[in-house]
Amino acid sequence: MKNKEIEDNKNKEKVKNKKKFYILILALVFIISLIGWWLFPTQETKPPQTQTEDEESLMGTLPLPFPFPTGEPLPNNHPIQPEHNLDVFESSNIIYDGSDTYFRNELDDWKLYVLHNGEQEPEKVMDEAVYYMTKVEEKILYTQSNELGIFMIDTDGSNKEQITGDSTHQFIVQDSWVYYVDASDRNRLTKVKLDGTDKVVLSDDEIHSFLIQENCIYYVNRSNELNLYKMKTDGSSRLLVSKDSVTNLKILDDWIYYLFENNIYKINKDGLELDIVSNEYIQFFQISQDWIYYRTEGIGGNLWRMKLDGTNKEQISISGYDLDFIEIWDDWVFYYSAFLNKELYHLDGETKKISEKDISNLFVHNNLLFYLDNNDFNKLYQMDLNGENINKIVDSTVTEYEIYDNKIYYRNALDENKLYETELLGENNVRVIDQRLLQYEMYNDQLYFIEDSDQQRLFQYDMETKQLTKITDEQVYQFYILNEKIFYTSQEGSNIVNLDGTDLLKLTSDIENPKILGDWIYYVGYGEHENLYRIKQDGSEQTKLTTINTNNYMILNDWIYYIEDWKLHKIKLDGSEKVKISDKSVNLLLSIENDWIYASSSLNASPISVYTTVFKVKTNGKSYEELINGYIEDLEITDKGILFTENQESYRTFKVNIDGSNESVLFTPTP
Structure with missing residues (x-):
């Protein structure tokens, strides 16, 4: 297809899309008018609920x-x-x-x-x-x-x-x-x-992504509307290859494959030959050997494959649910759909569904699947990746489990929720320790836990020698381990201690949400106001960086992103160069993905309802887009999409793409 024909097709497609858009707007106005007759603000709502582990394992990434x-x-x-x-x-x-x-x-x-x-x-x-x-x-x-x-x-x-x-x-x-x-x-x-010498800056362009083939660099230019460029590996001979806004860049042999307006195009390396491979609405694609694997649009977006020229299209998945990811592993394609059975697809055309069971807490280890069978009192099972050779590993009700150092550690609900261990095949099923545990964590072959007693002391238990060591004499409320340090809270405040209990460092303020970067510990401390601090790991050079509204902050590259005066800000790691990103009101910082900050703001629409807006804004503050508006109770964001529960009668759980498109119902609770 000639370049002019391609451009004409693009323009026609844009006109069609505009017509669809106007029709959609009129339909939405009509629907909203009808909804207004039956919506009433005094609707009774349930108290906020946190996600259970089962829900997280189903809704999150595998x-x-x-x-x-x-x-x-x-x-x-x-x-x-x-x-x-x-x-x-x-x-x-x-x-x-x-x-x-x-x-x-x-x-x-x-x-x-x-x-x-x-x-x-x-x-x-x-x-x-x-x-x-x-x-x-x-x-x-x-x-x-x-x-x-x-x-x-x-x-x-x-x-x-x-x-x-x-x-x-x-x-x-x-x-x-x-x-x-x-x-x-x-x-x-x-x-x-x-060897670390001869550092050279090749281009002043802001780079989104790049690939190298032979002696040329192909890159997506964020400074210029995601246009595709190429240059020599020494930075010379810079050339515009395509004016399309390019995503999902792939190179195979003499062709460059990419997405533009959700269609797959291919262009030769000098930009003179352009062809459209597929005009379907495609979310993303991968290339393996002579095939393109891709996911289609909308609710029930399925997994397909086609030849590199767009012919021989074959449907792989007919799940009817949004696919969370596609990955290619040797001769297998693995794809996962939230609230649906996990499936493996072999490249020879054979599709195998792994399980029809009602399962949760799915975990993959050493090419085996471990899961809890919800129809069998949450007992722990194991099976092969193809769904065969199913074995019951634990015959007791399991509340939670983890795999560490090729052993399974789990809480036994039939024995006061005490900690047990077993081999991967279920042999040698024994209790680890007689104490009841309020909280525990496995780290470096040691079990750290808070005892379930009035004293609530923190202990270390050596899994090999069976030696029990007391870390603290004071009552511990909670703890976590980060970079060879134990952070814990007690009646006296926040503390940092080595794994063996030495070098106790007591902070002058309570510590929340610590992050370790190099020699520094960043954390939120509470005094007259909430403040963001940093301190050396040896306890020296404690420095207040800025005032912060919540303990909700994120570090990316050389910047800290946080909320102050209920507005998004960023500040350098040393507290310099404080910048307000946006004047939009914000309550919660959710995530940072591909130079977009995802956040939410809420207001009380009535005494019992909270109206929430989820939006994204560029890290430089130049672009702002609203993604979700509504009565939202639980909210979680990943690089795969946004999950939320409506605060309405049905309490349905929804999933929406990271750009706010393709909203779909994942789960409706049974009355």
């Missing part, structure tokens, strides 16, 4: 022991020959080098693990949380959660080196260079040698 790959080509283990080899090593959440698999283990706070070829049990590579990574020869490059920069280690976890201290969310290795988006410097594309 909790995997490691994330499935992102669909981008995974790096192969080719040796690098500087200045000659053009192999590309792109950062992702998982690495498969043809033999071993390196992954972020969600079961151990996203620390780096490796599963060697032919082995069943993974081993820990290092004791740090990892975000993005890639493997180059016998080195692993990665970014981590508690320290800015790109780091490099040997594959056994030794010899850690820092390549750069710049913050980044994407990096690619080619030749002896690391290319990355420098979030510390206006998202400019930068490169640096593997």
